[in-house]
Amino acid sequence: MKITQVRAVPMSDPVPVERRHRTDLGTKVKTDSAIIFVDTDTGLTGMGAALGNPGVVQAIVEHELGPDIVGEDPMFSERIYEKLYNGSRFRPAMERGWQQPEPSRRRGMVMEAIAGVDIAVWDVKAQALGVPVYQALGAVRSEVRAYGSGGWAPGDEAEAEMAGYAAKGFSAVKMRVVGRDGFSIENTVRRVRAARRGIGPDVELMVDAHGSLDVSTAVRLSKALEEYDIAWFEEPVSPDDHHGQGLVRQATKIPIASGEREFTRHDFLDLMEHGALDIAQPDVARAGGFTEIRRIAALTSTRQVRLAPHAWGSGVLFAASIHVAMAAANCHILEVSQGYMPMIWELFEEPFDIRPDGTVHAPEKPGLGFTLRPDALEKFKYLPGPEYEW
Numbered sequence: 279m280k281i282t283q284v285r286a287v288p289m290s291d292p293v294p295v296e297r298r299h300r301t302d303l304g305t306k307v308k309t310d311s312a313i314i315f316v317d318t319d320t321g322l323t324g325m326g327a328a329l330g331n332p333g334v335v336q337a338i339v340e341h342e343l344g345p346d347i348v349g350e351d352p353m354f355s356e357r358i359y360e361k362l363y364n365g366s367r368f369r370p371a372m373e374r375g376w377q378q379p380e381p382s383r384r385r386g387m388v389m390e391a392i393a394g395v396d397i398a399v400w401d402v403k404a405q406a407l408g409v410p411v412y413q414a415l416g417a418v419r420s421e422v423r424a425y426g427s428g429g430w431a432p433g434d435e436a437e438a439e440m441a442g443y444a445a446k447g448f449s450a451v452k453m454r455v456v457g458r459d460g461f462s463i464e465n466t467v468r469r470v471r472a473a474r475r476g477i478g479p480d481v482e483l484m485v486d487a488h489g490s491l492d493v494s495t496a497v498r499l500s501k502a503l504e505e506y507d508i509a510w511f512e513e514p515v516s517p518d519d520h521h522g523q524g525l526v527r528q529a530t531k532i533p534i535a536s537g538e539r540e541f542t543r544h545d546f547l548d549l550m551e552h553g554a555l556d557i558a559q560p561d562v563a564r565a566g567g568f569t570e571i572r573r574i575a576a577l578t579s580t581r582q583v584r585l586a587p588h589a590w591g592s593g594v595l596f597a598a599s600i601h602v603a604m605a606a607a608n609c610h611i612l613e614v615s616q617g618y619m620p621m622i623w624e625l626f627e628e629p630f631d632i633r634p635d636g637t638v639h640a641p642e643k644p645g646l647g648f649t650l651r652p653d654a655l656e657k658f659k660y661l662p663g664p665e666y667e668w
């Protein structure tokens with residue numbers, strides 16, 4: 279089997295005005311994603327997803343990464359990843375046995391594009407093998423516990439919002455620390471108290487600060503939230519302050535989670551070397567695809583750090599995240615978006631198998647296991663402009 283062409287299609291999922299709400303990131307007007315297609319001479323095509331600006335990702339994939347791997351055999355998926363990561367020094371890197379990455383490919387949008395290509399390579403490889411991706415990776419389970427992820431409601435409205443997630447069957451739910459009504463410690467405590475009231479004592483509650491606090495505020499907030507039995511405090515500080523996140527972790531009994539904005543195992547090693555991590559949240563469409571996320575899972579398991587894949591934005595990304603969860607022994611829970619996101623739920627012919635007991639079940643078809651609806655690319659056509667407005 280040989281790769282004949284690599285293509286990318288930029289996509290957008292606009293949020294209707296009445297469903298828009300303000301967070302610390304601004305007002306979300308759309309969700310963007312790029313779908314990557316890897317065509318082969320067998321007629322099989324693989325599908326992947328990449329975060330990052332989808333128009334830029336398309337250019338990177340079609341002008342730079344794709345031509346590098348035309349002619350490669352998708353069964354050699356590690357080789358393809360290393361070829362993309364190392365660029366022109368791929369050959370000496372493989373001969374010497376250490377990586378010599380092309381400067382622009384280590385992180386950022388180029389790594390996001392590499393991640394998307396890697397997902398598509400694994401999809402087509404698993405289709406050729408006749409098994410789902412998670413079985414090609416090495417299955418550890420075929421169902422996983424899920425958590426309802428959202429929680430933007432202001433003030434005491436958090437009670438009904440989070441109770442609604444629990445009523446869907448989720449045994450764990452996550453809320454944003456910065457809601458629609460802005461941030462203060464007092465307001466956050468009020469919202470978290472309301473959420474705990476809404477879900478009762480038996481449902482796990484997580485909080486997410488989107489990396490928006492400084493160390494001292496994050497420490498003060500963690501102290502104020504400890505009595506509400508928080509399962510993890512996500513991105514308390516900037517993802518560029520691993521040292522600061524380590525300080526927060528030392529100061530609180532609440533486990534610390536992060537990783538959705540990190541790239542490759544090198545970032546996760548740095549987080550662990552700073553003592554900054556209890557739960558790792560790599561995004562398969564950013565951190566490096568199946569190939570690299572499998573390495574991240576192995577690496578983090580050495581410090582008993584658990585894996586909770588970040589999964590947000592598109593059905594392809596969510597499908598890939600399901601396969602990650604089924605193949606990583608240290609994955610304990612998977613994110614299920616409760617935001618407005620038709621590009622997750624209306625992209626495929628097949629529905630996702632999310633059960634009333636709050637578990638997600640693996641697809642059983644070969645590859646990623648999902649088929650694009652005939653109108654999907656037209657329906658979610660790319661709209662230029664930023665995702666958030668301030």
Ligand SMILES: [Mg+2]
Binds near residue numbers: 488512538
């Ligand atoms: Mg988050």
